[in-house]
Every structure is written in structure tokens, then in C-alpha cells.
Amino acid sequence: MKINYLTQGLVKKNYICSLFGHQYVEIKTVNAHFKEFECKNCRMQATNDSVGQKIKLTSELKDINETLFYLYLKRQFLAKFYFEKKEQ
Numbered sequence: 001m002k003i004n005y006l007t008q009g010l011v012k013k014n015y016i017c018s019l020f021g022h023q024y025v026e027i028k029t030v031n032a033h034f035k036e037f038e039c040k041n042c043r044m045q046a047t048n049d050s051v052g053q054k055i056k057l058t059s060e061l062k063d064i065n066e067t068l069f070y071l072y073l074k075r076q077f078l079a080k081f082y083f084e085k086k087e088q
């Protein structure tokens with residue numbers, strides 16, 4: 001059985017994840033395209049890339065997501081107060 005380098009370090013710690021894959025639950029919605037997930041077995045955090053693949057959530061990616069989330073909130077805010085009348 002071939003194990004890729006990302007899961008190799010987790011084999012001893014959590015063999016369930018290495019056998020069956022991580023059981024991700026959504027912990028945060030960044031915007032319409034990006035979400036953050038956490039494995040309920042080993043607590044590994046992940047996010048999804050632009051094509052929807054799950055990737056390990058590094059501190060660098062976390063910073064990017066924070067920025068995206070801020071921009072998303074800002075856009076929601078602007079949409080609510082400046083474009084509300086247009087839609088009615």
C-alpha cells in the first residue's frame with residue numbers, strides 16, 4: 001500500500017484516518033468558494049483549493065483565508081447597505 005508523504009506522519013498517531021481517510025467537518029465558511037475543515041478524529045485542519053481539493057491548512061493559508069473572509073464580510077456589508085434598494 002502506497003502512502004503519500006502528507007499522511008505518512010499521521011499513520012502511527014491515527015491509523016483510522018490513514019485507513020479510511022479524514023472525517024472532515026466544516027468549521028468555518030471563508031466565502032462562497034472557500035471553507036475550512038477539521039478532522040473529527042485527529043483534529044487536522046484543512047481548507048479547499050480553487051478546484052475543491054482538500055489541502056492541509058498551514059498558517060500561511062490561514063492568513064490568506066482570514067483576508068478572504070474579511071473581504072467577503074466587507075462585500076456583504078456593502079451589498080446590504082448600498083445595493084439593497086436596487087434589488088427591491
Ligand SMILES: [Zn+2]
Pocket residue numbers: 014017021022023039040041042043044
Ligand atoms: Zn484525521
